[in-house]
Amino acid sequence: MWRLSISVVFLPCIAAFLLTALSSAYGYGDSEATCSGIVPLRYRNDKISITDFGGVGDGRTVNTKAFRAAIYRIQHLRRRGGTVLYIPPGVFLTESFSLTSHMTLFLARGAVIKAVQDTRNWPLIDPLPSYGRGRELPGARYMSFIHGDGLRDVFITGQNGTIDGQGEVWWNMWRSRTLKFTRPNLIEFKNSKEIIISNVIFQNSPFWNIHPVYCSDVVIHHVTILAPQDSPNTDGIDPDSSNNVCIEDSYISTGDDLVAIKSGWDEYGIAFGRPSSNITIRRITGSSPYAGIAIGSETSGGIKNIVAEHISLSNMGVGVNIKTNIGRGGYIKNIKISNVYVENAKYGIKIAGDTGDHPDAFYNPNALPIVKGIHINNVWGVNVQNAGSIQGLKGSPFTGICLSEINLHGSLNSYRTWKCSDVIGTSLKVSPWPCSELRTTSGSYSCSSTF
Numbered sequence: 526m527w528r529l530s531i532s533v534v535f536l537p538c539i540a541a542f543l544l545t546a547l548s549s550a551y552g553y554g555d556s557e558a559t560c561s562g563i564v565p566l567r568y569r570n571d572k573i574s575i576t577d578f579g580g581v582g583d584g585r586t587v588n589t590k591a592f593r594a595a596i597y598r599i600q601h602l603r604r605r606g607g608t609v610l611y612i613p614p615g616v617f618l619t620e621s622f623s624l625t626s627h628m629t630l631f632l633a634r635g636a637v638i639k640a641v642q643d644t645r646n647w648p649l650i651d652p653l654p655s656y657g658r659g660r661e662l663p664g665a666r667y668m669s670f671i672h673g674d675g676l677r678d679v680f681i682t683g684q685n686g687t688i689d690g691q692g693e694v695w696w697n698m699w700r701s702r703t704l705k706f707t708r709p710n711l712i713e714f715k716n717s718k719e720i721i722i723s724n725v726i727f728q729n730s731p732f733w734n735i736h737p738v739y740c741s742d743v744v745i746h747h748v749t750i751l752a753p754q755d756s757p758n759t760d761g762i763d764p765d766s767s768n769n770v771c772i773e774d775s776y777i778s779t780g781d782d783l784v785a786i787k788s789g790w791d792e793y794g795i796a797f798g799r800p801s802s803n804i805t806i807r808r809i810t811g812s813s814p815y816a817g818i819a820i821g822s823e824t825s826g827g828i829k830n831i832v833a834e835h836i837s838l839s840n841m842g843v844g845v846n847i848k849t850n851i852g853r854g855g856y857i858k859n860i861k862i863s864n865v866y867v868e869n870a871k872y873g874i875k876i877a878g879d880t881g882d883h884p885d886a887f888y889n890p891n892a893l894p895i896v897k898g899i900h901i902n903n904v905w906g907v908n909v910q911n912a913g914s915i916q917g918l919k920g921s922p923f924t925g926i927c928l929s930e931i932n933l934h935g936s937l938n939s940y941r942t943w944k945c946s947d948v949i950g951t952s953l954k955v956s957p958w959p960c961s962e963l964r965t966t967s968g969s970y971s972c973s974s975t976f
Contacts, residue, residue: 564742572611575591580612582617584615587619596622609631636687656884657792662705664706666708675715676717682721688711692732700757710733710734716740718741718743726749738765742769743771745770752778765787766794772806772807778812781815783819783838784809787828788825789824789855791825795854809836816875836865844904845901849881851890855895856897857899858895858897862902867905873904874933877916878918879916895921899950906933912941914944915946915962925950932956948962949962
């Protein structure tokens with residue numbers, strides 16, 4: 526049997542912090558609204574340390590065998606209630622590895638799990654069926670740094686330890702066009718449920734940071750996600766063909782969209798037919814040259830019932846960006862976005878039907894998306910260069926667009942107002958004056974709910 530090196534005296538400390546961290550993830554004792562109770566709270570009695578399996582946190586030793594041995598132990602001994610894998614302070618260098626069900630990956634304060642920079646042995650996995658190929662290149666894709674497929678009841682949490690993808694080597698391959706396959710995400714859960722990610726710092730992802738795909742019941746809460754502003758495609762959190770997702774109380778500063786909801790790509794996403802639905806995004810703060818809250822552009826399985834509120838953004842490309850394209854098919858409907866503050870942005874709001882590329886030449890140009898029931902209210906912008914743009918599709922105009930209580934202020938030298946086409950909707954108390962396609966209302970009018 527594996528010897529446990531965590532002292533008996535220290536175990537209660539870990540247990541106490543686990544309860545504190547997970548209670549925080551559920552908002553217990555917090556008067557603010559939270560959706561994070563969608564995943565049941567579980568306490569795990571069985572605890573092991575990566576050092577019991579030969580792990581060395583010196584920043585030089587490669588610990589791949591230690592991580593895989595520890596997770597093998599959790600998977601095959603199947604302790605009742607699951608097991609905590611404790612990562613103590615130190616820098617634990619490793620290749621990619623996969624998690625298992627009924628486990629908690631717990632990073633102590635000062636603990637760092639760091640990806641190796643030698644990419645030659647990085648595993649390849651099949652493309653996602655809703656994408657038909659790697660997102661960047663045809664064929665397979667590199668496995669995420671920390672991966673999970675078909676899992677249940679998995680927590681990644683701790684005392685704000687760090688998971689570092691050391692993504693610069695991957696960014697340089699992308700820039701020099703020497704990539705052979707699509708870059709790895711930092712964290713990906715696929716076909717999984719009852720997932721909590723909380724109280725961890727994620728930095729320098731090779732590609733997207735946190736990617737739950739074909740998942741349900743996911744909580745991402747109290748995380749920090751960091752990447753340089755010029756790092757390519759380093760989206761923060763991308764729920765993809767997933768439902769019952771809660772994203773709350775986090776800071777994100779990356780080189781691409783902070784939170785982007787997706788559901789598959791053109792004909793592959795249409796055939797797979799799995800939407801993203803029932804997703805709440807709340808109390809997110811951040812900065813990016815791209816969008817703060819994004820929907821798309823991969824929307825072919827459909828996206829519905831999305832709530833985003835209390836969002837604070839600075840130095841942005843776009844505050845709120847809903848984006849799709851011909852060939853996508855699918856739908857975007859029942860979207861509510863409210864209480865957004867944007868400072869220093871190129872655009873306050875963009876809703877566009879001409880965004881995003883295609884996986885191949887076989888997409889159906891007649892597969893037009895349906896966009897309807899988009900409610901955006903209580904948005905305040907300072908130093909916003911362009912108030913907004915809503916560009917629908919001639920064969921499929923965007924309908925039920927409702928803007929209310931929106932004030933987007935820009936500098937006198939560069940400020941431009943709204944641009945609209947192929948859109949039907951209403952507006953109330955929008956400044957600057959919105960485009961004529963949005964029928965102006967007055968009095969006590971409010972957009973009716975479509976949920």
